[in-house]
Each structure stands twice: as structure tokens, then as C-alpha cells.
Amino acid sequence: MMAEKEVQLPILRSVYQDLTRSEQRIADYITSHADEIMDKTIPELARNTKSAEITISRFCKKLGFSGLQGLKIALAAELSSSGDDRFQDIHRGDSYEQVAGKIFGNIAEGMQDTLKILDYAAVERAINALVQARRVAVYGFGNSATVCRDIETRFLRFGMVVQAYDDISQQLTSASLLTAEDVVIAVSHSGSTMNLLKTVEVAKKSGAKIIVITSYAQSNLAKIGDIVLTGMGREVHYRSESVASRLIHMAITDVLYTGIAMQQPEQYQENIGKMRSVISATRE
Template structure:
């Protein structure tokens, strides 16, 4: 069966203005295009049945019916393929299926996180980081890895920041936070008891908390001043945080890049200054 959507995208560069309108509508409404009559499609694309038939011929189809049948088949195959890709990993999965499933879960998580971002909340968090004297980072497990990534990033641009790997040290860090500083807590579930304890200590001190967590009511979202929501294709009880970790890292990258934009020239100079050159291997 011939692939419709790829064919029309490949043809787009040499298409006429009318044909570009047809391609745009079919690309945006593939399911409707596979079901409506040639008269209906002509009306939607501001063309004519004769133009659509010529277009189908150019795409290598005998006529509109073959074009539509191929599109319907393609959409069904894509839907089934996507369904399989987003299924949980199974023991009998091939290596190729594992590659597809892990990759597409990550892509989906990033795309959904973009849709969840509240720009006003994000802007307030960036301004809070800019105005703060120091950033205190908190996290456990895979979230601690994300916190450490944030620590290394802000260290590059000489922003005072603190992180502890040991949870008891994190409690002490929370107790010792100074006025003018901001806490950033990373917890996908929003229910990690140790992070709740840290948040309660910080809250009692009257210091602001930025939380990176899922979009859900949780003990941590109720304690935080701002929640930067991340998406994930994982359930809460999972074998290992994968796509949720990527979403959290992506959020750190967004905050970091937005922070650099403030005093851009100064921050870029600082990045150049703190660049650590890799030692080249001596020639034999």
C-alpha cells in the first residue's frame, strides 16, 4: 500500500498554491480526509473535484478512491504502531520494539510537558531565581540526579547554589537556608516523605519553594509556592524513572536557559571562563 502522507509532504516543495492548500488541509485533518467525499474535500480545500483527481494522479494513485483507501489504511497502521510503541515493555519484546517504546515514551513526555507549562508561573520562577541570593536544591533517587544537573549548570555561571546527597544533610540544609534564598524541590510523585519534611521546614522559615512535579494535587504541591508541571508516560509505581526524569531535566534546561538570557553577555562570558578544556591525547 502506498504511503500518502509522506508522498504529499515530499511533493509540497513543487506543488502549486492550490495543491499546497490541499496538502495543508489533509495533513492537519487526515482522518476527515480519509472519510469525506471528493465533493466534501474539494469544498474544504477550496478546490474542485477535477483538481483533486489530478492531484491524486500526480501522487501516483489511479484516482481519488485509491488515494483515500491508502490514506485510511495508513492511518490505521500508524494508530496500531503508536499503540504498540506506548505499551509497557514486555519480556518478549524485540530490541527494535524496546528502542521504539523507550524513544516514543520520551518524545511524548516532552511534548506533553510543553503543553503543561504555565508561562506566567515559569516567568515568576525565573525572576525568583534571578533575584535570589542562592538556590538550594532538593531531591532523592532519580530526582537527585536532576537536582545535581541543575547544580552543575548554575555553578558554571557562578550562581551560588547548594546540594546534599544525604537526606539528613538535606534536612540540615533546609534548616540553615538564609533569607533571600530560594528552594527548588524535585519530586515527580509529589509524595516523597523526605521532601515533604524539607518543604515543611522551608515553609516554616517563610522562604519560597519552586517545585518540579507532575500535574496533580499532592502534599508537595500544597506546600510549594510554584509548581512547574512535568508530564510522563509512566505510572507512579514504576520499574525506574525514565521519561519522567527526561521531563524534569528538560524543565531544568528551560529554567537555566531563561536565566542565562538575563544579563546575557555577562553570563556568556562566565560560561567561556568556566569552560574546562578536554586534554587531548598525546600523539604517538
């Protein structure tokens, strides 16, 4: 008998850690029996996963589908586009050429996953909010702090009042002084960092609009955010998922950066010209 093709929807990966045990059992079954799911009814799927029928319906809605049929359509699209591409983990005996090939391949797959789960209406709302903001505060810790610094460096080119903070005391001070005219970009792979949640809650009470960039759509941080942009990388044992997702999150911020530039092309070109002129003068 031919083994079942194991396929996992990107959206399943983005919410998996926030699913209940029963829902994770359903997700695992779908991953391992992707081809079978197309012919299954809700009662059959419930029986095979030892779940209640209402749990199957709630599971589908949690993933953003109206019901099982919507999930089947998304799964069919995933099956048709996946081809022979397989996620590749890194092993101790791999050559450096193999390591490089796997890392680059997995990054590319993670980018494609993100294209499938990114909410483009949310992207547009985020760009509009940033264009209209009086000032932008960017919060994150650890690997996410590098994304925050990149946002600060790049968005500064628009003449924005933007600053990145990776210290809890500075974050809380900044958050307490924000107003309804300000925007926060909070970056976190897990979306569960307690200090970041505390800071964002303070910023929310101050009236600021919260844009969240995270790997987990159902995380506590995502639930606080006004606008949530989700994207995650492929995990390997020698390279944590949070490190891979850092690159995905930077790519999402590149989309925001480009969107802002498209909204104000003349101002952007003028600012870039001024920046290059001043920087080139330091090289003479």
C-alpha cells in the same frame, strides 16, 4: 458499533492519583468515552458516572477549568492533535529495535504532554526568583537526586551559589539556615516523599521561596510550593514512570536554565568563556 477512542488529557494523568474515587470514576469515563463527552451535559455525565452534578463541576474546577465547557474545549484539542499516536508498552518478546523505538517514542510523547500542562507564567516566576536569589538549595531523593545534581552542575555556570542535597540530615541543616533571600528547588516524581516534605516545610518556615518540580499537580509537595512546574513521562512496565519522568524534569530545568541565560546573556557568555578556558588548560 465502533469502539470509543480512548484519549487521556495529560492534565488528567498529572492529578489522577490525588483525585477522590468519584473523581477517578469520572476521569476513567472521560478516557474511555472521549468522543461522547462532547455531546454530554453535566446531568448526563453525572448519570453515566453515577456521580452528583456538583461532583462533575468540582472535578472540572480541580483540573483548572471553569466548567464542563472548558474541559470539552481542551479535550477537543487533544482529540484533534492525537492522530494515530498511541502509547506503546514494552513486551518480553520485543526486539531491541522495538524496545528502543517504544522508549524513544514514549519519551517524545511525554515531552509533548508536558508542553500542554506546563504553567508558563509559573516558569517565568521561577526564572525571576532564581535570578534574584542569594543562594539556591536543591533537594531530592532517588532518581530525583540525579536531576538535582544536574541542576547544581548547570546553574553553577551562572556564578550562582547553588548546592544539591540528597541526604536528609544535610537537607534539614541547609533548610534551617535559609532566609527570605533564598530559593529552594524541590524535585520529586510523586510529590509525596515524607523526608522531602519535612525538609521543604522547614525551608518554608525559614522564609525561602519554594519551586517544586513534580509529576503530580495535586501532590502534597505541590501544595507546599510557591511555584509548581508539572511534567510527567509515559509509564511502561519494564521502565518505571519515575525514571521516564526524570528526563521530563531535566527538560523543565533546561527551560529554567535557558531562561536565566537569556536574562543575563553577557554575564553568561563571560562565565562560559572562563569555564572553557580553565577546563581546556587541564587537557593540555
